[in-house]
Amino acid sequence: MSNTRRVRFGRVAAAAVALMSVAGTMAACGSDSSSADGVTTIRFAWWGNDDRAAATEKAVELFEAANPDIKVETEFGDYGSYVQKLTTQVAAQAAPDVIQLDRPTFGEYAQRNVLVNLDDYVDDGTLDLSMIPDELLAGEQYEGVQYALPAGQTTQMMVYDVKAFEKIGVDPSQGWTWSEFTDAMQQLADSTGTAGFTDIGWAIDWFDTWLHQRGKSVYTPEGALGFETADLAEFWTWTNQMREDGLATPAEMTTQQDGSTTNSGLIADASSIEENYDSNLTGYVGATTEKLAAAPLPTDTPGADTSGMAALPPVYYGVPRSSQNAEAAVKLLDFLMNDPEAGAALGASRGIPPNTDIRADVCDAADEVSKMVCTYEDSVADQVGDSSTWGWPTGSSSVKADFQQIYDTVIFGQATPEAAAEQLVSNANDAIGG
């Protein structure tokens, strides 16, 4: 008996030693938060293309030069893998110290109390937000607390093929009504032989602009649905009719839309105009040889709160509560927000700069394409509402995906707009309810 026990103990000891050595190796691989020489290391993670990466690395180098006691390790990837990795890291309390978020992930994390309260750092002077417009800051608050910062500013736009519009003698750049829009789509369809515009029924983002023109929104500030089944049924009936009339893109094209220029109906020459955020304008211009321009959304109700346009951050920066170096992380944020050189390095890689001083400088020095974004933002400045009614709660990423999948069933003739709207509302209530 005692003999077996000794044998067992021996095995357990061997296993324990091996485990410990494995654990030791793993600990050595993890980043030490502060080493003996007093240098703090923080991790900064984002997603985006190579342009954004180059601009960000440059701004980070400037920060390291100005703060020799802080070292920044950067991680970046494409959106899909980034979100997946971040989700797991957040669940394991091992997220990077500065993270880039989008609307659904921000809503998710703010509501789940994952992010540091940034107001504390404004109070103690580490973070200066005085040069960032209030309407832009409003979107990163939850229950009155600033949980994230805008990495830039973007606004909805209609990006269009200038030549096609010149041909039909329409200039939408100074604003237009819905009936002018529909007439133009008919003329475009007649003159080009393809659809006038890329169907907007696939994206809950564009449904949100449609709702805002009617004094509603997809989500209420409390995180419930802000519209009725009938609203969505009306929206989808309209988009579906537009498709059947040949004014909006066919189902095979619409189903590919994901907001990227790679899959854009406009870039594929399947339409002459489509809705997107103006932070993508440079991407559009780079993707085609046709001359493009930005126009405001058609509206029958002009005005900052009813135009369907808002000052939105294309992406957000936040600091997870699990961070051991929140102070240093916030310092980096303050630098990215307020340092003129960092602002110049970042340029318009995440929309136009959030800091209005830097925005003016960057726009002055910008190349022709970035200037298009500045000019457009200037031209719609009095039509742009604040971002507080555009927040997305927990579960909204699932609703966004569901929205597109259910609209597919409408355009492929598998469901009526009414039945589809009912399905979406029922699924959405389930998803955001918990």
Next chain:
Amino acid sequence: MSTTTTLRPAAGEAEQPPTADPTATPPRPRRRPQRSAYLFLLPWILGAVLLTIGPMVTSLYLSFTDYDLFSSPSWVGFDNYQRLFTEDPRFWASVRVTLTYVLVSVPLQLAIALGVALLLNRPRRGIGFYRSALYAPSLLGASISLALAWKALFSTGGTVPNLLASIGLDTGGWTDDPDLAIYAVVALTLWQFGAPMVIFLAGLKQIPRDLYEAAALDGAGKVRQFFSVTLPMLTPVLLFNLVLGIIHAFQSFTGPYVISNGRGGPGDSTLVYTLYLYQRGFTDFRMGTASAMAWLLLLAIAVVTALLFATSRRWVFYAGEEN
């Protein structure tokens, strides 16, 4: 695989096919296991416990909870399972898509693999090159780049729809059509017939030549020889390939994921089971539901495999038993 001619008759029923049998265990030594043996095994044991068994037990537990990754799991009993069965139309959609995929892709893939194996079984110059070339697509396996290329080939304006249109078959883009999208995925699978082909080839080499000589003397033609000699002698290998193929097909993920941009669209037409499982877990943060789906899949695969083995007594012919 050439060593299998010396295979011992399996104890009781010959449940394992005579080729490619990784589970055949040598007689266990009676000596007391040495501690050093365990030390050498330690990396594997640690991996198995920490990376396989541990997560499996955890996921079984999670399947009975409501768990969103951020807050701690709360026990809900069989709620996840019940809701999948009674309240979730997309769950049933994913089951339909997966069954269609399995029923279409597995038989076709095996037929192609067998056909190519028969061609490659004949001695001719450069046979080694042909075998390698035809096996190559399987080495690429479930790679992302391959699925991306596939998407480009089959989407609107892609090579395949254009070629078909030029011969008067205007199908439109396969990946953008809910009726055709799953067949773009099936085509991707069919192309990767290398693994079953190699196993068939090994099986074909096992068939004694004298059987063909005897059949030829009795006046059997090539076709008759195939159905009366080749196919019966090949049934153990066929069973093996069928089981592996079905298990593999049930778990298919990368192709549908990449081809549909992770959406399973258009209109849920490529929403295979594992893709929906993934969406429930990582888009909807319903890890409890996702875990329940994983265990249902394991159960379904176990049942299908058991059924196959049960029916195999009727149609699988083991030459070893007769000798």
